[in-house]
Amino acid sequence: MKKLLATFLLGFIGFYLYTAFAGVPFGESKMKVGKDYLETTVPKTGAVNTVTSIVVNYRGFDTLGEVTVLFLAATGLGAILFGMKGKPEDKHREPSSILTTGAKALFPIIVLLGAYIFIHGHLTPGGGFQGGTIIATGVLMLILGIKKFHANHALLSIMESLAGITFVVAGILGLAFGKTFLENILPLGTPGQVFSAGVIPIIYVAVGFKVGAELAGVLDTMMSTTRGEE
Amino acid sequence: MIYYIVSIIVMLIGLYAVLMKKNLIKIVVGLSLIDSGTHLLLVAIGFIKGGTAPIYSEPGLTADAMVDPVPQALVLTAIVIGVAVTAVALAMVIRIYAQHKTLDIRKIRSLKW
């Protein structure tokens, strides 16, 4: 009975969603603001990567919110799991020495890759979120590979706070020295160079640090509440 | 058109998991699937035939040859939000498991609707 009802509901939602999108031609341009972004990104923001200029500049307020959402998830996760400890009986298999050595050897390279990706966010595909996630996967590898590994929570929390403050302060400086919040007040430089596009790379590097620190913190919190240690 | 249909199907599979599955983790996986379907749909909307990535990486590229960048920017935001929701949901699953020692919603009285 419940199954029938669920199938009916799925069919209902699916049919109407399809109807809504049936009139949208696939593969054709539906751009209105998109066109303007593509045309103004290089002369007006100095960023070669249009997606980055939208994310950090045109719609930077969204990204500030997005960073906040991630910050809140880390905060909320810590609040929900506060004081919980794994029990010694839920021991897990110990990592093999290959995994341990490999994790230690690969970690710096992964961090380097992540840093490269967020520093070049305005030039190549990628950016703060992607780079930060890559760094967090490096930390995940350490957590899996090294017995009793714990991330330094105090350091992570300082990092994410400073990065968040950088973002907001960049916004407020825009308000103080320009006209609007998050305005790009630094010189745009030569498009295509690392030091170009004004505040965009600064914000994206801060986002990279913040995302990396937050995701690493989340992983570590989850691990230490579920993994038992004697 | 097939892209729209497939992403809607992914979404519906996720919704089915949320409605019918009895395991908490599978329900969270269902939520993630719904998110993924939505993100696929958004990216599909922005695609333009023959378009390349909206990055002026080499000289000679013009705006006409690029796909719509806006849905890509939106998807980036939506993915991060999806991750955040999944993380918080999993934290709650950890708490529920610690208390009831089971992930089966049929055995957890307070999760009955």
Place this chain on the structure above:
Amino acid sequence: MPELFPLSPVHYVAAPLLAAFLLPLVAKLSRSFIKILPGLTFLYVLYVSAVLFPHALQSPIIEQIAGWAPPLGINLYYGPMAGLFASLFSALGFIVWLYSLTQMKQEPLDRFYILLMMLVAGATGIVLTGDIFNLFVFMEITAISAFSLTAFLREDDKAEAGFKYILIGSLASTFVLLGIAVLYSYTGTLNLADLALSMEKVPLSVRVIVFGLFLVGFGIEAEIFPLNGWAPDAYSAAPAPVSALFAGITVKAALYALARVTILLFPFAGSMALISILGLVTLVISELAALHQKNLFRMLAYSSMGQVGLAIAALGLFTAEGVYAALFAMINHAIVKGMLFLAVFAMAGGSANLDNLNGMGRKKPVLSFMFTLGAFAIIGLPPFSGFWSKLSVLTAMGQTGNYIMIAIVLATTIVEATYYLRATGRLYLSEGSPVESKTPLSAIAAVAVLAAGILWIGFFPGSIDEILTAGAQDLLDTAKYTEGVLKD
């Protein structure tokens, strides 16, 4: 430095964000900052309100973000309606902070205050923004804070309530996101004003579907029947100060989003009638459900849904009087229900069984008196604020000739009176246990401020008349909205 930092609506969001990012740092210096910083932040946004709101009543303040004119950039629209809600949210945030100072003891307090500030800032962002995707982002900020706060306490069943809330809440956000995706694929824009002007590009049948998506999405957060199954659990699981904010802030922000989006983008008669009917159904079912509740927080939660239903029913009338009445009902509900949650928690504690109220009239006379005041205000007895708000709802319904609606509202008032008077009776007529406990002065002060608001509006309803009229006009006058935003 008034020259360097000109006050603008973005401060409502930027200041709490900065404070939230700073809090983990200053907490390392001294634990006392954890409590002080949020209070300072709420005071600051109240100051912003005090400076900006009078301007907004004259003419709306439209602020661009990142130096891009809409529709390229995101804009904030701070008109009478947004100003009213932003000020209300800041004030409620401050009061709840004052109350939590002594009543909130569960660690980790730093995380509690961060989530609290962001709940308020997110809701404020929803009412300020002029961009539909930005609205979605702020909705998520509010939702994730709300999810986490629901499961904040350690006791049994809190995580379960949180899990239910997160399941249905993330479905809500998916529906909203899908609605945005459909709108974008037909119009190629995300700015609300720009969307309002390009809606004719969307076929009528698709418009109906998108309206359905938004109605479900915002309706879940606004607790419209039958999408409100999560609410009683969440209200009774969350710490009481947070429940007060759920009733006062998150629901109001979602309602605002629903009203703004519907009136701007889907102004057909059918959508309004549907909203009105849903509001009435919510009102009737919630009030009947409240009658059977033994748990005080659940009772207040159902009553809260009923009040929201009343506001929605008035909103759906789609006349200036109807929107005026809906605004009045929303403000009345935010103040009164916030106060009831805080008063009940101070009297009965977290395990708020109805029996815990027994004999409180003698043990905690001030709080009992204020609870009684709130109960009378909700029922709609004169001379409290609830009387005027209910009267304006009934007048608005009478003007459109909806006598069945009037009958329904009056009938539910009797139901409301039954269970609130029953609870009030417990305070004064039953013998309670002789356990003594002191309520700190700051908590009583927080409740008293709200009680004073009820009395003030009760005796001087004319004082907010001008604001409500301006707010109703602001919401209904879509041409002024779109012209104002897109004038450059």
